Amino acid sequence: MEMLITRKAEFSASHRCYNPQLSEAENRALYGESADSRGHGHNYVVEVTLVGVPDPVTGMIFDLKRLKDIINREVVDPMDHRYLNYEVKPFDTVIPTPENIAREVWKRLEPQLRFQNAKLHAVRLYETEDLYVDYSGEGE
Amino acid sequence: MTRLTRRYTFSASHRLHTAAMTDEENAELYGKCNNPFGHGHNYVLEVSVRGPVDAESGRVVSIGELDAYVKREVICRLDHKYMNHDVPDFAGLVPTSENLSVVVEKRLRRSWSDSFGTALLDAVRVQETKRNLFELRDL
Numbered sequence: 001m002e003m004l005i006t007r008k009a010e011f012s013a014s015h016r017c018y019n020p021q022l023s024e025a026e027n028r029a030l031y032g033e034s035a036d037s038r039g040h041g042h043n044y045v046v047e048v049t050l051v052g053v054p055d056p057v058t059g060m061i062f063d064l065k066r067l068k069d070i071i072n073r074e075v076v077d078p079m080d081h082r083y084l085n086y087e088v089k090p091f092d093t094v095i096p097t098p099e100n101i102a103r104e105v106w107k108r109l110e111p112q113l114r115f116q117n118a119k120l121h122a123v124r125l126y127e128t129e130d131l132y133v134d135y136s137g138e139g140e
Numbered sequence: 141m142t143r144l145t146r147r148y149t150f151s152a153s154h155r156l157h158t159a160a161m162t163d164e165e166n167a168e169l170y171g172k173c174n175n176p177f178g179h180g181h182n183y184v185l186e187v188s189v190r191g192p193v194d195a196e197s198g199r200v201v202s203i204g205e206l207d208a209y210v211k212r213e214v215i216c217r218l219d220h221k222y223m224n225h226d227v228p229d230f231a232g233l234v235p236t237s238e239n240l241s242v243v244v245e246k247r248l249r250r251s252w253s254d255s256f257g258t259a260l261l262d263a264v265r266v267q268e269t270k271r272n273l274f275e276l277r278d279l
Contacts, residue, residue, distance in 0.1 A: 019196060030197055032204055095198035099142050103193070130147040131203070134188075137141070 004121060005061045006049040009071045011080035013088075014041035015096040039083060045126040046075060046105055052118030062118045074108040098127040102135040110137070143262055144200045145188040148210055150219035153180035154235040178222060181268050183237075185214065185244065188277075190262035201259040209255055213247045237274045241266045245276050 016039035017031040027035040034040070048071055052061035084091040084101070094100050102125040113120040126132040155178035156170035166174045173179070187210055189201045221227055223235040229243045245264045252261050263277040 017198070019198075021196070029204070030199070030202060097193075097198035099144060099193045099200055100198045103142065132145050133200075134143040134145070135141070 002051055002053055003061060004049050004051055005064070006047050007064055007067045007071060008045060008047050009068070009076050010043060010045050011076045012041060012043050013079050013082050013084050014039045015084040015091070015101075016040070017095055017097055019095060039085065042127050044079075044101070046071070047124040047126075048105075048109060048120070049122045049124070050113060050118050051121035052115070055117060062113075062115065067113075070109065070112050074112060075105050098125050098131060098133040099135075101125055101127075102133040106135050106137065141190065142193050142200055143188050143190045145186050145263075146203065146206055146210070148185045148187070148207075148215055149182060150185065150215050151180060151182050152218050152221050152223050153178045154223045154230075154240075155179070156234055156236060158234050178224065183218075183240075184265075184267040185210075186263070186265040186267075187248065187261070188263035188265075189256070189259050191259035201256055205255065210248070213250065214244050217247070237266050237268045237272065241274045241276050245279065 015034075016036070017034040018027050018037075019030070022030070024035075048067065050062055050067070054061050079088050082088050084096040086092070090104065091100075094104070102123050105125060106120070106123045109123065110120045122134055122136040124132055124134050154173075155175070156173040157166050161169065187206070189206065191200045193200055217227060223230050223240070227235075227243075229247075230239070233239050233243075241264055244266065245261075248261055248264065261279050263275060263279060265276075266274045268274070
């Protein structure tokens with residue numbers, strides 16, 4: 001029987017949502033305060049959900065300590081206390097909206113989480129308590 | 141698949157009572173929620189939107205437009221209201237959170253496609269208290 005298992009991690013980072021191809025007024029209308037020139041920060045929360053079948057010997061879908069290490073290596077260490085637009089690729093060219101950050105977290109984690117009895121199911125990224133994005137790969 | 145969820149709050153009162161049952165049956169069925177003068181909750185509403193991420197904006201939906209739409213269609217109509225008396229949607233309908241979720245979904249649905257194009261309404265979640273949550277999903 002397949003089950004879902006979720007691990008949570010946090011990182012604090014700054015970002016600015018601004019598309020240089022649009023006018024100041026268009027950026028303001030689209031992103032509101034997030035377009036302000038010096039950027040601002042959030043305490044991001046990322047929830048990483050695996051789907052899998054518990055191993056009959058260990059009783060585990062996946063070793064959560066290993067999952068924590070992978071999340072830290074691929075996501076938290078590179079992004080924590082960074083200005084995403086300037087310091088974390090691909091956000092020099094990709095606008096760091098929560099939609100795009102969620103997809104980037106997926107892209108970093110998915111190749112590391114392909115196992116016989118477990119794989120990445122979804123990434124949930126909270127920008128604030130009132131706004132979060134779920135991403136589960138391309139397609140429906 | 142990308143899904144964006146936004147969280148809103150509103151405060152409202154209600155009384156659970158159906159004219160289809162006797163007073164005793166109502167008291168038995170709804171317990172404290174049947175008390176005659178009603179009572180209130182700080183409701184939390186989550187609205188999920190599913191769709192492609194626009195290449196230019198990096199967004200599934202404009203947060204500003206979503207906020208304005210949800211506030212106009214739902215929050216303004218419910219916040220600080222006695223739902224049984226002040227909200228016409230509940231004429232003849234018991235304002236359980238199941239029914240509230242359906243009313244909210246209908247309100248949001250009304251002119252959704254005119255406002256948001258390819259971004260689809262994916263789920264509506266109503267939290268009545270920290271201990272109960274009502275969810276309409278795969279809409």
